[in-house]
Amino acid sequence: MVELIGATLVLFAGTMIGWQQAARYAARPKQIRQLIHALQRLETEIGYGFTPLPEAIARCAAHVPEPAASILRAVNGRLAGGGELTFRESWEAAMTEAWPNTAMRQTEQAALVRLGHNLGISDREDQMKHLKLAVQQLQFEEDAARLDSARYVKMWRSLGVLTAALIVILIL
Structure with a gap:
């Protein structure tokens, strides 16, 4: 009886690990798309609304998932926190702080860090150009993430179940 309960728990745990890894692959394209939407909103706020950068970031944060x-x-919290950090430092610190809570990879983070190096130090048109470039880079990454998702989601689900089943067989 104890062996059956143990085997069930191992099978359940292995399956959940596989499903969790598959969920990360499935969430990555969606999160990149949301980030693209946020940057496009930021571009609109800066370019057409003539909104100052900290206020534009706050407005975008209120409207994106x-x-x-x-x-x-x-980013907005670090900018409003007292002014001892530059925009670039605030941007990089926010990326480092919030990135582990996403399913995105280092390539997306690198594109955003590069964007942070250029925002806030130039005129409105130049900032819009940098935002468009970051959006293009993220769209390329989104396409790659969709291919990875299609390829690896089923594999991780199956791998979790099959690995757990192998462990159960070896234990029994």
């Missing part, structure tokens, strides 16, 4: 909203809120 998580995890993009948490990244923008972290």
